[in-house]
Amino acid sequence: MWQKLAYFDRRIIFIFIFVAVLIPFLTTWDIPLGYTTPSTQSLYDTIEGLPPRTPIMLVFDYGPASMPELDPMAVALSRHIFSRDLRLVGVTLVVTGTQMCENAVAPVAAQMGKEDGTDWVNLGYKPGDIVLIDRMGQSIADAYPTDAQGRSTRQLPVMEGIRNYDDIGLIIDLASGTAPGSWIVFAHDPYKVKLAAGITAVMATDYYPFLQTGQLIGMLNGLKGAAEYEELINHRALGTLGMASQSVAHLLIILFVILGNIGYFAITRRR
């Protein structure tokens, strides 16, 4: 019996996790979110403090694999940016980011009556990575002569008065990998532009040191970060919905770990 408890078939775990993730989505189970991480609050406060029409650069450094965690952040941030009458400039260092930006921002902009080209723009993907980041520090229009739709960047009303990072109020990098490190080194440090990040929970530990040094003014950490942000802007959506599933899945994993340890200790004591 102890052997079974310590080493049971992993397919049983898979079934339990599947059910644990699925059921909260099918019910209206609502777990209250009371605690707000200081780094989430700090990002919210920074956006709240920006004057109207300030441009915010929202960077979509992720692909479909990280959508469940990062899309809720993108949607919540877009909603906040538009509600504060700020301008949104979408860019990406990864090929799939262009569509990520379009899919996240366009519906929110349409809902809030914001016009593509006037209130927001998707500049899209350009190869170059860190060189592209550096080039935008000198001239965004030179780095991006056209947007993702092929319109001249210099002619777009949303880009009026935006030369380089000096005219950007805040850069927020939504990333599933190491891109925020590049933005810290090649945008924040040389050009002193304010920088924040929204990252998958698995990458969060990598960026806590940069919060402490002030190189990142705020950070959204995984789906919980997105849910906290939704709570702050008073618009509960996918992030909050995912919290019930994540809570149950975490509890279940802990339960499995406890059972595994009970079985393991029972076996070793017998030996």
Place this chain on the structure above:
Amino acid sequence: MRLQVPIAIGFLAGMFMIVQYFVPHPAFKTAYDALEEWVMIIGAFALVLGLQSLFQTHIDKIRRRREGYSYSFVTLISFAVMFLVGMIYGHRPGTLFDWLFDHVEVPLDATIFSLLAFFIASAAYRTFRARTPEATVLLVTAVIVMLGRVPIGELIHAKLPDLAEWIMVFPTVGAKRGILFGAALGGIATALRILLGIERSHLGGGR
């Protein structure tokens, strides 16, 4: 000459990039801008090399009928379809390319990544065993962070999120910073070895 010329180019370009950082003269700025342009152009050529490698690998697999070669057909056909659709219809919102991305690429990519949740749960169950005092510390810390990072943790104990955040902000940052310093020093040492021609493995030949 085959080795000396690339090493000399690497040394000069590398030294220039270091020096220009400290010299705000317009001549340096112009040269720096030109080099940046070159990097972007050379970077675009890397795509051609990547494609060549993709075709070589999969065509070879099909020719030799290696295990799973049918997947190579899928890869090559998928590439051809996306390439042709992108070239003919463009990639703007509402195009066929956009539709294929949203209805094929997105669900496939998301599905593969979501499998990770199941494997993490299984791996946690199998490996998180309190075999030693160090493993016990890791186990307890993981449980606190896992509970503190979800709203249900707050319902179990009001201080759990604060404790999880304390773990992330202090012990984790301390350890992470040590790793970062180590990696940065290693990066500087490797860069110097490449610039001075001591490290030559990137030039081929494994020396």
